[in-house]
Amino acid sequence: MSLSDESQIHSLDRAVQLTPTGEGEYLGATTDLYWNVIGPFGGATAATLLQAVLRHPKRLGAPVSLTVNFAGPVAKGAFTVRARAVRTNRSTQHWYVEQLQANAQGQFEVQTTATVVTGARRGDFNVVENTLPQAPAPEDVPLTQIPRGPNWFACYELRAVKGAPPRQWNGSDAGDSLNQMWLRDAPSRPLDYLSLTATADFFYPRIWRRRATQVPVGTVTMTTYFHADEAALTAAGDDYLFAQARGQAFFKGFFDHSAQLWSRQGALLATSHQIFYFKE
């Protein structure tokens, strides 16, 4: 494959690119490729805040958990990220991260916050209790053509297995919100914590399946737990992940989902949860 200078860096790496401006302080910018409706794709924002910790000179260990709170819409253009180690223990480290942008009055506003735990992986006990669901291999599932939508859809290659968005927005209830697919970055890219983080935010809103109505929605907060070290990520390579999400409760303006991301070999690399707001 011949690459122009411009495209020699993967679009995800460009989206999470941060230029240090001090210890734990960085400048970044939104990218068109990961643009969503009124801000960047939340998965790219989540990966960017994790990146601020990964690049911090005092960081110890690998990501164990990440909670991202989507406080305000990130505007097109530059942003500042500040990451601070709140507490460093022998085998875990706790981080607080903020993403800021100047508003129309020139005042800095917090658009996103995150807490991150990094830790040392020890021992070799490894049991997957929530196992990879029965599903046809990705090669046996047709590539899903996403007709049109926000830019960032093109950053993923998707083979829908179960629970695709309703074909008709007729207000009927699909009865459950289970969504399953094979999924990877497009173009494909070796898995790391950044792409795992972004991919965990891929799912369309579960309420659209329970209402067959495109009610306005947005993620309020998202938490991802990592069950992978470098060896597990390397083993997953640039192959498809099996991604699954299901809503648990829809209650007066907010609903949650619980999600899992497995490698083709059945390693449960990440478990992830979100709560969304929705308008009726």
Place this chain on the structure above:
Amino acid sequence: MSLSDESQIHSLDRAVQLTPTGEGEYLGATTDLYWNVIGPFGGATAATLLQAVLRHPKRLGAPVSLTVNFAGPVAKGAFTVRARAVRTNRSTQHWYVEQLQANAQGQFEVQTTATVVTGARRGDFNVVENTLPQAPAPEDVPLTQIPRGPNWFACYELRAVKGAPPRQWNGSDAGDSLNQMWLRDAPSRPLDYLSLTATADFFYPRIWRRRATQVPVGTVTMTTYFHADEAALTAAGDDYLFAQARGQAFFKGFFDHSAQLWSRQGALLATSHQIFYFKE
């Protein structure tokens, strides 16, 4: 029931008691009743940090989500809690909270951090997709006698349904880590966000069921999503909650669990997740 002056306040309310020392700054203290092994019961700490937001004069709306990061062991005695509204929107508000204590050198250290989202509940769409499991009524399940353990065990009344701790610590694998029970505060207490938060941390470590070995463990971070308004909490009253937790992945020193708390009537009041460290 005749109450002495000392006991006229419920033990949970005493544990989460905060005295304001400034806007969003409070003094609190650990209590013996909720003491665990090397610090207070994490559920009481989680409820205390939520309380700092609930009591804040600028708080808008009710709890939607709470992430608590257990950064260091809280020592017996006084602590400071600081809660700050990072961003206030029309219908959601984002909070950052820290719990601090002076160390032996007199320096303040962060023991716990939290992010909280509060929000306005709107509309009446209400669907429970993860429904209350089939189980005998609490009246038909014998009261579980917890033989001995940390003080805080006595703060709960428990009727074990499935997945009790191993009777023999013989290193065998129970095959799954599903744990189900009817559970409420002891003495019983009308449900609110504080007791719901604390109760969501009740479960014993899932790895003890997969290994039948009391390996050292601790919660690293815990996230709870609330699917309840005041009316739903009032409807649950002081009755039992059906509490369920199950591990998804155990990987090299850390494991997660996913938990649900239903009212007897089947309202899924909270979904909750944790990741623990463990030593082999």
